[in-house]
Amino acid sequence: MGNVVKSTYKTKQQELLLSYLKKQGSVHFTAEDVRRHFASKEISIGIATIYRQLEKLVAEGKVQKYFIDEHSAACFQYVAESCPHDEEHFHLKCEKCGVLVHLECDELSEIKKHLEEEHGFSINPFRTVLYGLCEKCRKLA
Amino acid sequence: MGNVVKSTYKTKQQELLLSYLKKQGSVHFTAEDVRRHFASKEISIGIATIYRQLEKLVAEGKVQKYFIDEHSAACFQYVAESCPHDEEHFHLKCEKCGVLVHLECDELSEIKKHLEEEHGFSINPFRTVLYGLCEKCRKLA
DNA sequence: TTGCGTGCAAAGGTTTTGCATGGCA
DNA sequence: TGCCATGCAAAACCTTTGCACGCAA
Numbered sequence: 001m002g003n004v005v006k007s008t009y010k011t012k013q014q015e016l017l018l019s020y021l022k023k024q025g026s027v028h029f030t031a032e033d034v035r036r037h038f039a040s041k042e043i044s045i046g047i048a049t050i051y052r053q054l055e056k057l058v059a060e061g062k063v064q065k066y067f068i069d070e071h072s073a074a075c076f077q078y079v080a081e082s083c084p085h086d087e088e089h090f091h092l093k094c095e096k097c098g099v100l101v102h103l104e105c106d107e108l109s110e111i112k113k114h115l116e117e118e119h120g121f122s123i124n125p126f127r128t129v130l131y132g133l134c135e136k137c138r139k140l141a
Numbered sequence: 142m143g144n145v146v147k148s149t150y151k152t153k154q155q156e157l158l159l160s161y162l163k164k165q166g167s168v169h170f171t172a173e174d175v176r177r178h179f180a181s182k183e184i185s186i187g188i189a190t191i192y193r194q195l196e197k198l199v200a201e202g203k204v205q206k207y208f209i210d211e212h213s214a215a216c217f218q219y220v221a222e223s224c225p226h227d228e229e230h231f232h233l234k235c236e237k238c239g240v241l242v243h244l245e246c247d248e249l250s251e252i253k254k255h256l257e258e259e260h261g262f263s264i265n266p267f268r269t270v271l272y273g274l275c276e277k278c279r280k281l282a
Numbered sequence: 283t284t285g286c287g288t289g290c291a292a293a294g295g296t297t298t299t300g301c302a303t304g305g306c307a
Numbered sequence: 308t309g310c311c312a313t314g315c316a317a318a319a320c321c322t323t324t325g326c327a328c329g330c331a332a
Contacts, residue, residue, distance in 0.1 A: 009286055009331050031322085046289040051322065053287095069208050070215055070297070073321060092262050103260065111252050119244065120276030121233050127208075131268040135261030150306050150311055172297080187314040192297065194312095211322070214296060 013045050017053050021063065021078040028066065028102065030073040066091065067127050068100065075100075090125050094134035101134060154186050158194050162204065162219040167241065169207065169218040202267035205241070207234055229253075231266050235275035242275060 020037060021029075031050045038045050054076055057063035066075040068091065090108050092101040115121045161178060172191045179186050195217055198204035203221035224230070224243060231249050233242040256262045274282065 011287060011331075013288070044289090047321095048290080048323075049288055067208060067210060070211075071320080074211060092256075092260075092264075094262075095265060095268065101260075101262065103262075105260070107252065107255050107259075111248070114248050115233075115271075115273075118248075119233075119242075119246070120279065121235075121242065121244075121271075121273055122279055123233075123271050123273040124236060127236070127272040128270075130256075130262075130264050132256075132262055132264040138261065138263055152306075152312060154313070185314090188296095189298075189315080190313055212295080 013049055014053060016043065016045065017050065018057075021057075021076075024078055026077060028075040028077050028100075030075055032073060064126060068093065068129055072100075088125055091129045092134070093129050093131055094137055095131050096133055096137040099134055154190055155194060157184065157186065158191065159198075162198075162217075163222070165219055167218065167223070169216040169239070171214040171216055173214060199268070205232055205270060206268075207270060229266055231269065231271060233271045233273065233275070235278055236272050237274055237278040240275050 016038065017034065020034060031047060031054060034050050034054075035045060035047050054063060054065075058065045058076070062079065064077045064079050066077070068075060088109075089102055089104040092103055093099070094101070112123050112125075115123055157179065158175065161175060172188060172195060175191050175195075176186060176188050195204060195206070198219075199206045199217070202224075203219065205218050205220045207216040207218070209216060218241060220232075220241070220243075225245065228245045229250060230243050230245040233244055234240075235242070253264050253266070256264055
């Protein structure tokens, strides 16, 4: 448990990546988003490196990984060292237009609590996605 | 809204597939499992057909689809008969033991209403699966 | 000098799609 | 006959892996 001696060398890519992640705050991003960000600044970081670094950070608990579905890339989010679960939220995905809504709402936290206390079920918000229709698509229908 | 006229023709493949699904009961399976099952009986059904049929059944709410992780195929489970169709309910899937819970609960209906009224999002309970830990697995942990 | 981290390209696996053919009504 | 469903193969997609090279310590 207490032996997290993995990253022995510091590299420029690690540093660049980490500072980018921190700047994102609670915003999600995919591995490809990261690559594009640096590419637009004429900095090239291989996608394999990005995946490898993100995987490491996920293992260390510094980054959260969200599983959306088979058709979209995994999303990542940097979590502050101080309170990792501060930014807990749920995902809503529109079945029609595919938009991913990122919802922080006290009522949903209530539901989470309700399911735990009354039904004994503890929801994992990192994997759970609520499917339905977003506001725009509902109006169009 | 009321025009769900999709599957106009009945085919042998549809019939074979559906009878297989029903026999699985609460066991879940992948598209590839289905293909192999028929292949072992010298019946060949194209994998594309299996995906297309499953997708249709998911849309109709007769089959639930689970997303385990990025590296494994999606799992499906026939639920039409075990689902209380008269009552709106949600599905909870235990990430550890895999049990599927059908949950009818007034508070969840409240949530549905809340999301509709406050956030403009209308959840589709057929499609949505809440992932987490069931009561038994929580106690073991 | 040692050996980890990187980058490239290729591989891996699942799911979708284009198009011609077959089969239901 | 008209049109949907099927099957095949190819494509699309995200992610991982093998290997040679560069760079940190």
